[in-house]
Amino acid sequence: MMKNQLPEELMAGSSESPYGICTVVFSENKIYTLAFCEYEIFEKEYKNYFSGICLKTDNELSDKIIYSIFYEKREFEIELIGTEFQKNVWHELMKIPAGKTSTYKEIAININKPEAVRAVGNAVGANPVSFLVPCHRVLRSDGAMGGYRWGLAVKRLLLDVENIKL
DNA sequence: ATAAAGGCCACCC
């Protein structure tokens, strides 16, 4: 994992979303992480990802940002930190419009590594900005739902809200 | 350096 471009200090906090409690990490103008779990869990899962970075918890600001994202649908800039391969995959995810789906295989083809389907699965799973980088829109080639970092119930709900039938 | 583990896929039965 690459962690060079990270600033020295970021803000973080948890709040309720329509899909359950979630945690954000953000700076003045960018989102670094959006995870569907409470802060304590997040801290453990991402302690490596943010190692050496001071995360200042600010729940009031986090509330506002999470509200903005899910209810006001405000657009935020996103800062994606990862390997080149991962960023390629994540950029592909952002091309999938709401209400549409893709497959792990299709993404592998689009990034010009048609054999790397399994690696794509890993990269999709490592997406640090859930929801805004719509990793939930990726299904298996056979139509099955595949997995979801934060539990299949959340993935199902996200798809359902976008009117995506399985 | 090497091994092991994946949010998979294609193929077989």
Add this chain to the structure above:
DNA sequence: GGGTGGCCTTTAT
């Protein structure tokens, strides 16, 4: 439906 081998990247020994 279920099992198996192959593929490629990342992470952990």
